[in-house]
Amino acid sequence: MQQQNRLPNAILLSGPEGIGLKEFAKSAAMQLLCQSNQIKTNSACGICKSCLLYIAGNHPDLYSIEPEDSSRQLKIAQIRGLIEYVTLKSFIGNRKIVIIEPADAMNRATANALLKTLEEPPSQSMLFLLSNIPSKLxxxxRSRCQQIYFKPAHTNADIDWLQSKLVDTKYSAETLFRLSGGGPLRALSLIEGEQLEFRIILxxxxxxxxxxxxxxxxxxxxxQALGIDNILNWLMKIILDLIRLKLQRERSHLINVDLKEDLQDIVNSLDLNSMVRNYNFVLLKHQQSLSLMNYNTLSIIEEVLFYWNNSEMEN
Ligand SMILES: [Zn+2]
Incomplete structure (x- = not known):
């Protein structure tokens, strides 16, 4: 069933240095290449032919490029090699993974060379572009990649300040920073409304x-009573957490860190492809809801739920 569902062909992983972009991409690659039925295990099996080749460091369907010399730039020949590689049929399974690190080490010419592959990606290929400074791309x-951003940690001073402002709430300063994705004031504003409770309902x-x-x-x-914008925004954050849990099984990068147990239960019922497709669908509906003047909020929410339900039943 996985074969009929297309994953995005390019994912841009970004976040501050040291946050683990490469570890995330490699873990995703191993899982995507694994040949075992992962519905029950939720992770790469570690024992199939594909996993063994991955562990040995010579999986033929995984290709990484990074700057080769002190110029710290990716060369056009490297991009051409990559393009040639992705047009070949996969060697073992039905997917080829490419990791480009750092993607912002491309100049205009090398970026242009890659662009065509992003515009018309070979169906079996999946590219991970890693960058600490995605604005340099x-x-x-950027617009041709699914973007996943890893949030930076906050300073102890930020956390202390926020903690001093919190009275009578079950949320810690740390959790509020995660949930807000912004500075201390934005984090503080979260406990004023009902946003956080809406998220729990979802x-x-x-x-x-x-x-x-x-x-x-x-x-x-x-x-619908919670507001379409709230719902779609939180749903995207929730699905990103599900994807993170699926790939890493740790809470270090979760947004909804306080709901980890419930999220883990949901993760067990969905495969990675379904999650990514659900994310894309919610993103699309969110964009539509922002661009349309008149739309039926109830029907958008129903569409999202039906889509979700169908992806579960396919498992
Ligand atoms: Zn495996």
Whole structure:
């Protein structure tokens, strides 16, 4: 079933230095290349032919490029080699993974050379572009990638300041920083509204849907009352967490760090492809909701839930 669902062909992973972009990409590569049925295990098996080749460091369907000399720039010949590589059929499974690190080590000419591959990607290929400074990448490259940003940690002073402002809340300063994705004031503002409780409702409902068949029309009606923008924004953050959990099994990069147990239950019912497709679908619906003047919020929420439900049933 996985074969009929296309993953995005290019993912731009960005975040501050030392946050583990390469570890994330490599872990994803191993899992995507693994030949075992991962629905029950949620991770690369470590014992199939593909995993053994990966562990030995010579998997023929994994290709990494990085600057080769002190210029710290990727050479056009390296990009041409990469393009030639992705047009070949995969050697073992049905997928080829390429890791470009750092992607911002491309000048205009090398970026242009890569662009065509991003515009018309060979169906089996999946490229991970890693960057600590994604703004250095041409917009033409960025816009053709699914972007996943890893949030930086906050300073102790930020956390102390926020903690001193918190009274009568179950949320710690650390958790609020994660959830807000912004500075101390934005983190503080989160506890003033009902945003955080909305998010809990979403996760609980998704968890329910993962263990039994639910009345999605009723759930959609409940969600509608929370506001479409809230829902789609939180859903994207929730799905990113699910993807992170699927790939890493650790909480260090989670946004909804306080809901880890519930998220883990949902992860167990979905495969990685479904999660990425759900993320893309919610993103698309969010963009539509921002660009359309008149739209039916209930029908957008229903579409998102039906899409989610179908991806679960396919498992
Ligand atoms: Zn394996």
């Amino acid at each position: 041409p917009i033409t490259i 996760v609980k409902d998704l968890k329910l849907m993962s263990i039994k068949s639910c009345d999605t029309v009723q759930i959609a009606a409940n969600w």
